Amino acid sequence: MATEVRTEKLEEQKLAEEIAGLDALEAHLGTHPSRARQIWSTAWPKLAAVAIALGVWQAVVWSGWKEDYVLPGPDQVLPALGDLLSTGKFWTAVGITMRRALAGYALALVIGSVIGLAVSRIRLLRSAVGSLITGLQTMPSIAWFPLAILLFGLTERAIMFVVVLGAAPSIANGLIAGVDHVPPLMVRAGRMVGAKGVRLYRHVILPAALPTYVAGLKQGWAFAWRSLMAGELLVIVANRPSIGDQLQFAREFSRADQMLALMIVILVIGIVVDTVFGRADVTIRRRWGLIDAAN
Amino acid sequence: MTITATPVPTQDTTTAISLRGVSKAFGHGSHAVVALEGINLDVARGEFVCLVGASGCGKSTSLNLIAGLDRPTIGEVTVRGRTALMFQEAALFPWLTVRDNVALPLRLAGMKRAERHRRAEELLARVHLGGQGGRRPHELSGGMRQRAALARALAQDAEILLMDEPFGALDAMTRDLLHDELEQVWVSTGLTIVFVTHNVREAARLSDRIVLLTSLPGRVADEFPVTIDRPRRIDSPEVMGLAAAVTDRLRAEVRRHGD
Numbered sequence: 373m374a375t376e377v378r379t380e381k382l383e384e385q386k387l388a389e390e391i392a393g394l395d396a397l398e399a400h401l402g403t404h405p406s407r408a409r410q411i412w413s414t415a416w417p418k419l420a421a422v423a424i425a426l427g428v429w430q431a432v433v434w435s436g437w438k439e440d441y442v443l444p445g446p447d448q449v450l451p452a453l454g455d456l457l458s459t460g461k462f463w464t465a466v467g468i469t470m471r472r473a474l475a476g477y478a479l480a481l482v483i484g485s486v487i488g489l490a491v492s493r494i495r496l497l498r499s500a501v502g503s504l505i506t507g508l509q510t511m512p513s514i515a516w517f518p519l520a521i522l523l524f525g526l527t528e529r530a531i532m533f534v535v536v537l538g539a540a541p542s543i544a545n546g547l548i549a550g551v552d553h554v555p556p557l558m559v560r561a562g563r564m565v566g567a568k569g570v571r572l573y574r575h576v577i578l579p580a581a582l583p584t585y586v587a588g589l590k591q592g593w594a595f596a597w598r599s600l601m602a603g604e605l606l607v608i609v610a611n612r613p614s615i616g617d618q619l620q621f622a623r624e625f626s627r628a629d630q631m632l633a634l635m636i637v638i639l640v641i642g643i644v645v646d647t648v649f650g651r652a653d654v655t656i657r658r659r660w661g662l663i664d665a666a667n
Numbered sequence: 668m669t670i671t672a673t674p675v676p677t678q679d680t681t682t683a684i685s686l687r688g689v690s691k692a693f694g695h696g697s698h699a700v701v702a703l704e705g706i707n708l709d710v711a712r713g714e715f716v717c718l719v720g721a722s723g724c725g726k727s728t729s730l731n732l733i734a735g736l737d738r739p740t741i742g743e744v745t746v747r748g749r750t751a752l753m754f755q756e757a758a759l760f761p762w763l764t765v766r767d768n769v770a771l772p773l774r775l776a777g778m779k780r781a782e783r784h785r786r787a788e789e790l791l792a793r794v795h796l797g798g799q800g801g802r803r804p805h806e807l808s809g810g811m812r813q814r815a816a817l818a819r820a821l822a823q824d825a826e827i828l829l830m831d832e833p834f835g836a837l838d839a840m841t842r843d844l845l846h847d848e849l850e851q852v853w854v855s856t857g858l859t860i861v862f863v864t865h866n867v868r869e870a871a872r873l874s875d876r877i878v879l880l881t882s883l884p885g886r887v888a889d890e891f892p893v894t895i896d897r898p899r900r901i902d903s904p905e906v907m908g909l910a911a912a913v914t915d916r917l918r919a920e921v922r923r924h925g926d
Binding site: 384391392394395560566571575576579580659660 | 734736751752754756758759760761762763771772774775776795799803804805806808809810811819822823840841844847848851898
């Protein structure tokens, strides 16, 4: 008996070693390039693209296609941008615009998520409003403004109304699509480990839907930002300077250089926020093993 | 629990699983497909049974019925004890670490954080994944993922383990090691195992009994008790001999469909 037990122990140890050996051979070992190299490799194509865009713009201006008070070149707009950045009013305007963007987006996030979850769970609701949500998503949000102004007047609430209507359908659709595309195997595995009802959603379906939901959030932001800019051009609230109304005033005072400088600001804010969503997306996909670790 | 050199599963007469006249049809009327017809099958507590058959024999349907994921059209399925199910893919959740995957059943059962952490590490060590708990499923090889899935199944504290071609997608060497691994787990836990495979040698290597199913509709065609001493090797003459006999019987079944 004693020898038998010893043989068994030896066999067990042998198995453990074999398994460890095979694991070491098969496990994926990613190599990470240095941080500085990574930053440079993602930054230089962007910098090059900006340089080319500025070059083309300057070339168009030099060609004499339009008078330079109508279409000023980067040589005039960039100094105008510098002047703008040094004024207090500009920063007040950016503050007000960003506060509207965040408040509207947050509201759209809550409304879109609640609607998305309800529609994905309740079949009747889906057949009733599922295609309506997609319809709202494709509707240009500027088309809502006449109604918004009629309902709320030239107020913050009119702007909020349209921002939420712009962003919420994308967020809801992202969640619905995410829930729809959860692999059935995941749901089966979740049921098998004891997740049912609400807990199946909490532990399996919602986490599995996350990548598509984040894509919806990103698209929702893009719509919110567009709706907000349209709103600020149309709905000018007294004593509430915003990026949109500054743009409108620049046009009215024929300050094309300021107008283009503000457009650059709008573009940059859009890109920065988009980058945040992009980061979140990449982080999720890397965790899930959907992209190569070296990327 | 002590490990003996030649494990003999508890030969008590209590049955863990009992299928009585079970039929299962999918669809209705003339489009109905009969997956299972008149299945009678008893599995004893602690027994290791392999279901073997060609495509369309309803192997997976049988497991779903036993797992309670589906109901029979006719007949009675009695299962004494909780069941855990393993699939051909590990089906680990990619948003959780390997440890949290194993700990999820414990969490859903209401176990405290520190305790389920410790228990998950224990289970991972049992399947030779000690110290790998912090990794993500995609960072593991296919064999490691299946072992993690086995640990997760063990975490469910089930008495019956149902396995649906769990090693079908693995290379031969990894599969052989996992056979050893599964046998050790089976011996030390006293689980009842129903293992579905199309690999006849795998069935002869692992099981106490091979149940051969016919295809379309699935019926029990034959049963082969496996009396080869453990531990076994998949390339031993006894295992290969039995596998050849089962294969011949299986081919005879398949030929009927060619006529």
